[in-house]
Amino acid sequence: IIVDGMGMEYPGIVTVGSIYNTGPSNSQELKNMVIHEIAHQWFYGIVSNDPYSDAWLDEGFAVFAASLFKLSKLKETEDYNSMYRPDPNLELPVNLPLNQYESNMSSYVYGKSARKLWELFKDNGEVKEAEKFLKIYYHFYKYKEIDTKEFVRFVKYYFDLKDDTLFEGWLELEK
């Protein structure tokens, strides 16, 4: 962990310090950044994806895994119901190529995507089931590259879904 420069993940190493053009972060922000960048060692480092066309897959999963870590290991309390409510003004899907977002790319790629991942478990055992899902997803896709289409295939199989309604409003399926 190198505490200098911009928050960024690399294989086996992370840098933390600031987010883009903002100044140095306070210690709580630094801690959160360390957790986020380390989560990328799994989601980006081991389960790979195209970071331009499908950025949500590593960023959304890193945010999702980091919040699971905070809930179960750091025993931070957060109301489950507050974790999956996306901002209704964010109408775009989360899996557009980066050039198709304007200034609010991170609200989609980091924010809405992680909230939608949490929503998968709202009637399905919440945190415990989310951990189980993440573990199976990781073991299934480690050292492989995943894209939105494969994610959808996995989720439909995992939850035994008959159609694509679960993905409406957040994933563009005809890419």
Ligand SMILES: [Zn+2]
């Ligand atoms: Zn990230």
